[in-house]
Amino acid sequence: MMEFGLGRISRLLRGSSLPWKAIHVAGTNGKGSVCAYASAMLQASNVKCGRFTSPHLVDRWDCISVDEQTISSRLFQETEYSVKSRDHVEGIGATEFEILTAVAFEIFTKEKVEVGVVEVGMGGLHDATNVLEQPAVTVITRIGEDHQLYLGDKLEDIALHKAGIMKAQATCLVDGGNTASVIDVLRAYSDQVRSSCFRLVPNDLQDDVEAIYRGLGGHRYLPHQLVNISLATVAVQTLLMELSRPTDLELLLSAARETNWPGRLQHVVFRDPVNDPLPVLLDGAHNVLSAEALSLYAERHLRPQSPRLTWIIGISQGKHAREILSALLLPGDILIAVPFGPVAGMPWVQAMAPEEIIAIAELVCSLEQTFVLHSSIDDALRVAARVADHGSIVISGSLYLISDAIRLSRQQGAL
Numbered sequence: 001m002m003e004f005g006l007g008r009i010s011r012l013l014r015g016s017s018l019p020w021k022a023i024h025v026a027g028t029n030g031k032g033s034v035c036a037y038a039s040a041m042l043q044a045s046n047v048k049c050g051r052f053t054s055p056h057l058v059d060r061w062d063c064i065s066v067d068e069q070t071i072s073s074r075l076f077q078e079t080e081y082s083v084k085s086r087d088h089v090e091g092i093g094a095t096e097f098e099i100l101t102a103v104a105f106e107i108f109t110k111e112k113v114e115v116g117v118v119e120v121g122m123g124g125l126h127d128a129t130n131v132l133e134q135p136a137v138t139v140i141t142r143i144g145e146d147h148q149l150y151l152g153d154k155l156e157d158i159a160l161h162k163a164g165i166m167k168a169q170a171t172c173l174v175d176g177g178n179t180a181s182v183i184d185v186l187r188a189y190s191d192q193v194r195s196s197c198f199r200l201v202p203n204d205l206q207d208d209v210e211a212i213y214r215g216l217g218g219h220r221y222l223p224h225q226l227v228n229i230s231l232a233t234v235a236v237q238t239l240l241m242e243l244s245r246p247t248d249l250e251l252l253l254s255a256a257r258e259t260n261w262p263g264r265l266q267h268v269v270f271r272d273p274v275n276d277p278l279p280v281l282l283d284g285a286h287n288v289l290s291a292e293a294l295s296l297y298a299e300r301h302l303r304p305q306s307p308r309l310t311w312i313i314g315i316s317q318g319k320h321a322r323e324i325l326s327a328l329l330l331p332g333d334i335l336i337a338v339p340f341g342p343v344a345g346m347p348w349v350q351a352m353a354p355e356e357i358i359a360i361a362e363l364v365c366s367l368e369q370t371f372v373l374h375s376s377i378d379d380a381l382r383v384a385a386r387v388a389d390h391g392s393i394v395i396s397g398s399l400y401l402i403s404d405a406i407r408l409s410r411q412q413g414a415l
Helices: 007-012 031-044 073-090 096-110 155-163 180-193 203-216 223-242 249-257 288-301 321-328 354-364 377-387 399-412
Strands: 021-026 049-052 064-066 115-119 137-140 171-175 197-201 266-271 277-283 310-313 334-337 369-372 393-396
Touching: 007 073, 007 096, 021 031, 021 223, 031 049, 031 115, 031 223, 031 249, 049 096, 064 096, 073 096, 096 115, 137 223, 155 180, 171 180, 171 223, 180 197, 197 203, 197 223, 203 223, 203 249, 223 249, 266 399, 277 288, 277 377, 277 399, 288 321, 288 393, 310 321, 310 377, 321 354, 334 354, 334 377, 354 369, 369 377, 377 393, 377 399, 393 399
Parallel strands: 021 115, 021 137, 049 115, 137 171, 171 197, 277 393, 310 334, 310 393, 334 369
Antiparallel strands: 049 064, 266 277
């Protein structure tokens, strides 16, 4: 059982000042995207910015960036060695994520960033990133069922954990699409800690958000993307005002339009067995909310040209596989079930057996064909290239499977 608390991370960072301001982002879905948009907007505004998100996709250090560039492996390894040595000498017994958080925060300080954009790892209240005592802005995105073993079975219980990042005198922005009961929990916690400002987006900022939507050309984006961009925009505007910097909405929205978040609605062209291009959509939809968002994207952008989709899916043990598969699959689709490989630094993460994925899928949907593979994503793509008949191919179900796909695309020179 995971041991909660901020004692270990506080000891790891003892004596390490955190002179930079922070945007701290929690939620179940969209928090990584909000971080990506916010850091891009800050860099466009000439604010030196660090970003820390999790999990990593391919290399352990790719979850830490400075000015939109992934840090070097050397900087990561040197800082990690220092943090791990401190952990050993002082007998702290920090977890892998606590060490990673300390590494990210010390790198931000070394690199003299002005602002750190920080994604919560899990929950909020007891998460290692919550060692941030006074963020400038806190953001809470859509909240759904995830990590129930640690956060509770009810949305309201999960929301209470997420609310734990709120601090006195810090503005808190909340996705207004959350359920009324979740919003009630968040608002009550905000009152309890005396957060300086609690705003639902777009509900409490209709004029500002409408200006954002107009600037983006809202028809290009799905509803959840518009809300995430709005959360990031208002967060950055709030922080720029605190820094006494000018805010230019068009500059911020231009940065948002250019933002690409790997592993989320990412189009990649692989090579099929005869070396022809093989376009594939990657999206690590690993819970029900993200699967529903991917399903909406597929309905609007893939199924009109390709009603039958070919899915390559891997799912972590313990996830709501039935609900994820119900959201993604339609009758007539093709499903290729695969495991993902070992996850560096996270040995506890295990892939669901492909046979189990197929068995669950056949209970929720009438599929045209199913395939069970125990080998690599490369083999899954070979099967997909053979059976898709020029229809759309989607890799999904887990960010860890997406990691395997991105690693393969690098090997092929596809990225």
